[in-house]
Amino acid sequence: MLYREALNKALDETMAVDDTIVVLGEDVGRYGGSYRVTEGLYAKYGEKRLIDTPIAELSIVGNAVGMAIGGLRPVAEIMTANFALLAFDQIINHMSKYHYMSAGKITLPMVVRFPQGVSKQLAAQHSESYEQMLSAVPGLKVLAASDVNYAYHALKHAVMSDDPFVFIEHELLYNKKGEVDLKTPLDPFKARIVKEGSDVTIVSYLKMVDDVMAAVPKIEEALGCSCEVVDLCSLNPVDYDTLKASIEKTSRLVMVEEEHKTGGYGAQIVSWAAEKMFYTLDAAPLRIAGADVPIPYNRTLELLSIPTPDSIAEQIIDWGRRNDV
Amino acid sequence: MLYREALNKALDETMAVDDTIVVLGEDVGRYGGSYRVTEGLYAKYGEKRLIDTPIAELSIVGNAVGMAIGGLRPVAEIMTANFALLAFDQIINHMSKYHYMSAGKITLPMVVRFPQGVSKQLAAQHSESYEQMLSAVPGLKVLAASDVNYAYHALKHAVMSDDPFVFIEHELLYNKKGEVDLKTPLDPFKARIVKEGSDVTIVSYLKMVDDVMAAVPKIEEALGCSCEVVDLCSLNPVDYDTLKASIEKTSRLVMVEEEHKTGGYGAQIVSWAAEKMFYTLDAAPLRIAGADVPIPYNRTLELLSIPTPDSIAEQIIDWGRRNDV
Amino acid sequence: MDKLLAETLYYEMVRGRAFEYAAKEHYMQGDISGFLHLDIGQEALSVGAMKAFAKGDVFSTYREHIMALARGITPKAVMAELFGKEAGVSEGKGGSMHLFDPSHFFYGGDAIVGGHLPNAVGCAYARKFQGEEHGVMAVFGDGATNGGAFFESLNIAAAQKLPLLFLCENNEYAIGTKITRVAPFEKQAKKAEPYMPAIEVDGMDVVAVYEAVSEAQHYLEKGHGPIFVEAMTCRYEGHSMSDPNSYRSTQEMALCKARDPIERMKKVLQEQYGMDAGAIELLETKAQNEIDEAVSFAAEAEEPAPEALMAHVFTEGGTHALS
């Protein structure tokens, strides 16, 4: 099954059993979604439940908040992360705060989903990542789906939860293949050990997990070490227990993310480790992230602006050599 | 002079010599600004240069971008940080990117100013801090004014610069008193050593600088140590040289910020230190920040949600005892 | 309008004003803090609209105390909220600007100008979806009619024919900025013209407001889509307790107060419903007593426990079981 099909299946299965679930967004209905995540659902559930909205992101999220207040369970799609900026007032001032400000009287069972990240030459206004901003907002749960099985289970959880979720996808993952394990329940807030290892903990999420995995053989060979690769999965709350256990085993931490390095999400993880695991760490942690520039259109420059399997391997090998890994 | 008067003076002096400088925002003109920062300027420069806008933050920043394209030097005021969320599309997708996307053909000499932070019982939709989000955006320079002299010089610099600036003020600082030193030039990108010390580097910015200073005597007495207090001043770019020199001297780092801890700005500083100064640090760094909750109205809860001089002292003393400071 | 209703409208206005004066007093005494926006002068609008729209859902702004009361939330629960107490309608977490009570179909209490309008649109969608006919009312000021959220809401409500009443409280000012300085005309209903019908009403006349909003609700119930009501009104105080109100002349204020909604309705009670001064005074005393009790209650009520800080960030458990 493809990643986008897993997302589709999660929506379909939840919508089938709970008819208060509605999906709204630009081209999510008749068109089937610009990345085809909602394909087929319009035919099945009709236009009352698959709502094609105008290009008005503030309203997409704002309406979803109101629908949730009114007793529905909305799933809002924003076509691309950059456009979510138009809805930041609704996401941050409303969606994340109404439950708290009303002392629990208002409950917002809702999800805002969007793809983000550098795809291929979509340039600065279509290539960004905002998990660092949204994970810093109390009152939101933020999940990032790096693989097919997680995408299915985590989206289902988010849709079924009574809390407001931000569900982050990546433009380059929609056609990723994988299995969905229907039998094994999955806790969406638990980090995933993608590969076990004993010498270095490499933490990542979303698309970078694959890039890290692609880099690992080279790293292990060059450094003669064994890498443990952890996919955070839930960006807020963070499964610090799993991170702690891994770092206790390896004593070394590398954080890899696609975002611009300054102020990027990984700073939170590295600073947590510095604060809480300082005496366990045997080496300075390493943060690999995107350059502090808007994403350029030209392909060569674009690839220079974000981590790639090659640059990840190179930086970790260099760091490993300098830090006796 | 009061902090707000220093800001006023900076605007007044630059406007007097460059008549392409315009100020726009809600109630900035006739009313004189809701925190009186623009008081008197309307009478002096008229309604063409002191523009009272409708309540439309997206347009306030978006219009400023267009004014800058058209050859003016706009200074946009957003009444409170939370409302800036409505302008995040313009700040991030436009203001920060046009210079880069146009390969330098478009230049945006502009400033967006706003007060932020917890004041007194303004509740969740009027009490937040967004430096962590905005400092993570390449293409923006982000300054945070903690004192009167800096406020004056830094705002003047920002207004005179050809780059886009975010200039952050704090609601509780407007009536702070201080001297403006007109003779000594000030580099707004240089961190300020507020107090020299030898054993612990306490890094902070904006209003927390004062709270840290209020806590220091208690800390020094309890731990028998000497604290160096650094005010970052420029949140992006960061003056890492000054931080490095201080940490090399003290070997210990404490970061204090008002924002929610998860994903807060200070994570960037602590993670930088972990990455670059790991072998210099003698103790696990400490991050003191706000609770991960929307800001509650009730005063007791509100004060529990952010660092205070007492809680800063308490946490640093506790940390110091556990870490042999 | 029957006498009971007329009396109720009067009573609610008087009680509302008494509430506001009490809040003002206790703000000055330091019992209440933050931004306090008083509704004095605008009682006809708040009361008339709420009473007429009793069956539907309401989304409002930070200037909502009197609406919350007229909606049925007790003065005790509202005053305790202003005092930041646990017995407050939002348990002291929201304060003056964030009164919420779904049991009275009252959803704020939003302090982002225009921010609640998309929420009201979404709720109207939900009501239409559920076949619920009473619809939703969104209350907002003239200042909100310049923001993107307002316009998007007009357009979406019209495109989807949602049962949504847009109630514009046009008091001509957004803090210190007169509406005509930032919008090209005085009456903001003009902005709704392309999308829906509008009713204009004197916002200082509680009977007129009641009737206009009732008429608008009937329109919603017929399923024709949204409707706009604009009421010209006037706030007597500054924008909030921190606004010196220096941008309006004494003359302007006097003209405004000459239209006082309470005095006007008092006359109606006397002249049209034959109530004597004693009967009216009885109502006034009752209202004042209710507010006095609310203040005592609020003053004596408990502070929230420190543990309240971490409560309500999320729901307990948080996961909804699929049937």
Added chain:
Amino acid sequence: MDKLLAETLYYEMVRGRAFEYAAKEHYMQGDISGFLHLDIGQEALSVGAMKAFAKGDVFSTYREHIMALARGITPKAVMAELFGKEAGVSEGKGGSMHLFDPSHFFYGGDAIVGGHLPNAVGCAYARKFQGEEHGVMAVFGDGATNGGAFFESLNIAAAQKLPLLFLCENNEYAIGTKITRVAPFEKQAKKAEPYMPAIEVDGMDVVAVYEAVSEAQHYLEKGHGPIFVEAMTCRYEGHSMSDPNSYRSTQEMALCKARDPIERMKKVLQEQYGMDAGAIELLETKAQNEIDEAVSFAAEAEEPAPEALMAHVFTEGGTHALS
């Protein structure tokens, strides 16, 4: 309209279409990537508007290649940009969606739907401030007329009487969503009614567009404030290269193509200006040659150096000296 102008309009349309077909071809060959939005079918609008508004500033969208050309930016500079080359108008950093050239008063090239409208308003403010009379034109699609940025811009431009021409390219679709499904009416000029006069024009007729935009610019020059022009048009291709265009029937497409702006203008040249087939063909060949040269140029041009990555985040120095 004199013959030279008529010929120019025809030439620009033909050259524009040739450019778009070349871009399409090279997208399929992998020389161009990202989102590529073709303007085929809409040439009359892009060319007519740009030629008529030659003296003012223009803010446009991601579907702007032909506008950039009609504005005077060379096909080489535009094609090289699409190829991501250093010789591109944005040095390969912007790509198809971000063509900027202040020396031609052309500012994008914005890929946030409606995002450039507040920028155009600000620029119009600057022009009025400077006493510059030609004004500013903002070009946007029907889809942009549902977003907050659009409405705020109408209101502000009207309140401040700014010299701003709102040019709505109504091709009836925003990607796959027909405008009438998300707005309550078909013609979006209706949204501007409360704020400014509007001119409706056939967007498939280059002469009509030219005349309407000229008339609108004269209006701006008189200082009356903003004006709205709506042109009904039709794009022949999918929204971008990744859109299969499956939401429009063959019949709908045929009706649309029957109004082809180039064929129509060819007829005008022949019938009204007496040009013969040979002369017209000469223009066409010249246009095609220009595009072929642009492609060769773009293909052979240099990639930006890796150092370009870090350039232009900020200005050099960045500080403006006060006089």
